[in-house]
Amino acid sequence: MNKQRHTAIALFSGGLDSILACRVVAEQGVKVKAIKFVTPFFDYDLLTTTARYQKKIRDKYDIDVEVRDITDPYLRMLHDPPHGYGKHFNPCIDCKILMISEAKKLMADYHASFIITGEVVGQRPMSQRKDTLRVIERDSGTDSLLLRPLCTQCQKPTAVELAGIIDREKLPGISGRGRAPQRELAAKFGITDYPNAAGGCVLTDKNLALRIQGYYRETTEINKEDIRFLLAGRQFRLPHGGWLAMGRDEEENNKVARLRQSGDVILRLSDRPGPTALLRHSRHGEDIRLSAALLVRYGKKIPGAPPDVGVTVTEDQTETMVYSPALPDDQVATLAAL
Numbered sequence: 001m002n003k004q005r006h007t008a009i010a011l012f013s014g015g016l017d018s019i020l021a022c023r024v025v026a027e028q029g030v031k032v033k034a035i036k037f038v039t040p041f042f043d044y045d046l047l048t049t050t051a052r053y054q055k056k057i058r059d060k061y062d063i064d065v066e067v068r069d070i071t072d073p074y075l076r077m078l079h080d081p082p083h084g085y086g087k088h089f090n091p092c093i094d095c096k097i098l099m100i101s102e103a104k105k106l107m108a109d110y111h112a113s114f115i116i117t118g119e120v121v122g123q124r125p126m127s128q129r130k131d132t133l134r135v136i137e138r139d140s141g142t143d144s145l146l147l148r149p150l151c152t153q154c155q156k157p158t159a160v161e162l163a164g165i166i167d168r169e170k171l172p173g174i175s176g177r178g179r180a181p182q183r184e185l186a187a188k189f190g191i192t193d194y195p196n197a198a199g200g201c202v203l204t205d206k207n208l209a210l211r212i213q214g215y216y217r218e219t220t221e222i223n224k225e226d227i228r229f230l231l232a233g234r235q236f237r238l239p240h241g242g243w244l245a246m247g248r249d250e251e252e253n254n255k256v257a258r259l260r261q262s263g264d265v266i267l268r269l270s271d272r273p274g275p276t277a278l279l280r281h282s283r284h285g286e287d288i289r290l291s292a293a294l295l296v297r298y299g300k301k302i303p304g305a306p307p308d309v310g311v312t313v314t315e316d317q318t319e320t321m322v323y324s325p326a327l328p329d330d331q332v333a334t335l336a337a338l
């Protein structure tokens with residue numbers, strides 16, 4: 001059998017384990033198509049920088065990667081993940097099941113024979129226990145299609161091994177939490193510059209996870225744009241249903257402005273540096289007044305200037321100016337969201 005004719009789809013987190021999984025399989029003559037799945041909870045910005053990301057991954061690791069958005073099924077799954085949540089609002093087992101299921105759907109497009117992941121048995125308490133790895137295979141319907149090349153010895157032979165496409169004896173037998181074997185393998189491939197252990201999923205962040213969880217409790221129709229909004233900057237809840245997201249630095253100010261949707265109100269200080277804020281779900285006068293006062297509170301203070309500061313309020317195409325003093329700190333505290 002000609003190995004060059006076989007293709008594997010790889011779940012690619014961008015962490016070292018997924019890099020190595022791709023490389024050890026490619027080393028056996030298999031073409032590897034890496035897929036980087038994104039949602040607003042992790043790596044969503046890659047959707048706007050895909051070409052740059054692909055080049056970086058190709059140049060650094062010799063891996064061909066594609067970025068795919070799985071937000072819609074992910075948001076549905078997060079309502080009630082069958083295998084529950086981890087320490088925070090992270091549904092790691094169902095997240096893996098979902099990603100592998102989505103990868104399976106892509107197999108026909110790429111004429112792929114199997115799927116690989118960088119999972120290592122024993123590395124993570126929730127999603128990489130031996131029994132959990134079995135559950136992930138079973139529930140993603142990839143029983144004999146899924147190869148975990150870094151720890152192949154922990155699973156029964158896959159169809160691709162039985163067909164002689166992959167030789168398990170040539171794969172590394174890594175297990176447990178230690179990182180030394182991965183570092184050694186990386187050095188063997190000449191890979192020295194790689195990210196630290198995967199991070200960056202906001203569902204594992206204590207405060208952001210609580211914020212998302214609260215939103216899920218009070219909402220049945222989960223909306224992608226609202227999730228992105230919820231994760232932006234400093235957050236406030238206003239008495240008439242308004243949500244306010246306020247940037248904390250220039251980058252966040254730009255991000256907040258980019259998140260603007262039809263119906264949103266955008267607020268900026270008119271004559272001094274300060275945050276950009278986006279008001280959603282309300283155009284009530286009181287919510288706009290409080291938003292302006294919050295903006296002044298976090299804007300630049302100018303000694304000796306009058307207490308009322310101009311705030312430009314943009315609704316649709318219409319700009320109006322309101323003047324407001326800074327909201328006192330005790331009131332700020334009552335409006336601050338997690």
Ligand code: SF4
Pocket residue numbers: 042090091092093095096127201203204
């Ligand atoms: S940490 Fe986040 S991205 Fe990683 S498996 Fe868990 S839920 Fe999925």
